[in-house]
Amino acid sequence: MEKIVLGLPKGSLNNVNRGNTYQLFKDAGYEIRGYEPGNESYEIEVLNDNEIKAFLTRPQSTPVELTRGMVDIAIVGEDWVKEESVSNDNLITKIGDLDYGQTRLIVAVPNESPYSSLTELFRMNTGRKTPILCFTEYPNLTRQFIMNNDGYKEIFGDAVPLVQVRGLVDGDNDMVQIINSDGATEVYIAKGADLIVDNTQTGSSLKKAGLVELETIMHSSSGLYAGPSCVDKKMDKAKMIFEQLYGAITARKHFDVKFNVNNDMATVVSSFLVDNSYCSDEPTINPGKKYSQINVLIPKNKFPEMLNGIKNYDASSIIRNDVKQYVK
Ligand SMILES: Nc1ncnc2c1ncn2[C@@H]1O[C@H](COP(=O)(O)OP(=O)(O)OP(=O)(O)O)[C@@H](O)[C@H]1O
Numbered sequence: 393m394e395k396i397v398l399g400l401p402k403g404s405l406n407n408v409n410r411g412n413t414y415q416l417f418k419d420a421g422y423e424i425r426g427y428e429p430g431n432e433s434y435e436i437e438v439l440n441d442n443e444i445k446a447f448l449t450r451p452q453s454t455p456v457e458l459t460r461g462m463v464d465i466a467i468v469g470e471d472w473v474k475e476e477s478v479s480n481d482n483l484i485t486k487i488g489d490l491d492y493g494q495t496r497l498i499v500a501v502p503n504e505s506p507y508s509s510l511t512e513l514f515r516m517n518t519g520r521k522t523p524i525l526c527f528t529e530y531p532n533l534t535r536q537f538i539m540n541n542d543g544y545k546e547i548f549g550d551a552v553p554l555v556q557v558r559g560l561v562d563g564d565n566d567m568v569q570i571i572n573s574d575g576a577t578e579v580y581i582a583k584g585a586d587l588i589v590d591n592t593q594t595g596s597s598l599k600k601a602g603l604v605e606l607e608t609i610m611h612s613s614s615g616l617y618a619g620p621s622c623v624d625k626k627m628d629k630a631k632m633i634f635e636q637l638y639g640a641i642t643a644r645k646h647f648d649v650k651f652n653v654n655n656d657m658a659t660v661v662s663s664f665l666v667d668n669s670y671c672s673d674e675p676t677i678n679p680g681k682k683y684s685q686i687n688v689l690i691p692k693n694k695f696p697e698m699l700n701g702i703k704n705y706d707a708s709s710i711i712r713n714d715v716k717q718y719v720k
């Protein structure tokens with residue numbers, strides 16, 4: 393098979409404290425070299441799967457690489473896929489969500505602002521002589537969101553806010569200007585912007601900059617996405633890679649628990665576990681001479697209550713293991 397070309401993210405999605413994609417690949421059983429967080433190479437080796445060729449990608453540029461077939465599949469945040477698809481045909485398909493790198497794209501203004509919504513911001517600035525300035529890394533989503541805002545529509549109708557990406561300028565309403573930022577977006581408020589659109593995770597960057605959220609534009613998390621070059625065998629392979637990764641993510645949320653009960657209690661305990669959803673399909677029962685060993689895969693958050701419950705059936709020799717891979 394022709395190798396599938398995989399884009400792996402640089403930045404927050406490969407950061408030990410934010411979204412450790414490297415660890416996810418390791419947990420999923422891939423031997424991966426050249427992708428250690430903070431020490432990534434541009435070409436990454438997947439030593440135990442010679443059907444994969446991997447490259448480092450910047451999330452901001454990943455959608456372009458996907459639509460042009462430079463990579464067949466990639467891990468990227470949904471925010472960047474949406475940002476790209478606002479003005480272009482959406483050629484990118486989502487193979488599946490990977491449930492990490494959760495952020496929200498938000499509109500923020502200074503704490504002391506009198507507005508409690510974006511509509512109020514536009515209404516309270518009616519007739520202003522200077523432009524309303526918004527800085528963001530997401531000019532397409534921002535323009536779309538602003539143009540759908542009731543306050544904006546009341547004052548400016550269908551006029552298109554001016555958007556500036558470095559020297560490139562588009563739009564006809566220069567009283568509302570959306571200007572591209574390449575990072576550290578929060579700081580633009582201190583430098584004179586009226587509002588920003590940025591992503592937030594813990595909220596600490598907003599707090600530090602003395603900003604407050606007005607609106608949520610979208611929720612985002614990382615996922616595996618495919619471009620138009622990912623068809624037939626490549627798509628089959630992409631789905632297999634996703635299943636492998638998702639198995640590792642699901643596994644992180646479960647414990648593998650084993651314990652013994654008297655043989656005559658085994659069926660009662662099994663029903664107790666099924667009735668309370670303390671297992672995946674059903675408990676596995678291995679009967680011995682006097683005791684039966686019961687084995688369940690249980691969501692981590694349900695473990696304490698299950699432990700409490702099985703003690704009522706005189707469970708003994710209770711052991712709990714981490715799970716590496718769990719494909720439902
Ligand atoms: N603090 C965060 N925690 C988790 N995920 C984040 C965080 N900040 C951003 N992300 C997600 O990571 C992806 C990339 O983020 P972003 O474009 O802001 O740049 P970055 O990874 O920090 O890189 P750079 O600093 O080079 O801009 C996006 O999909 C975003 O939603």
Ligand SMILES: O=P(O)(O)OC[C@H]1O[C@H](OP(=O)(O)OP(=O)(O)O)[C@H](O)[C@@H]1O
Pocket residue numbers: 404574575576577590591592593594595596597598
């Ligand atoms: O809500 P928080 O947990 O503070 O995370 C959100 C911040 O993290 C990212 O920035 P990053 O630190 O990557 O720097 P950047 O703004 O230069 O991209 C993002 O752009 C936010 O500014």
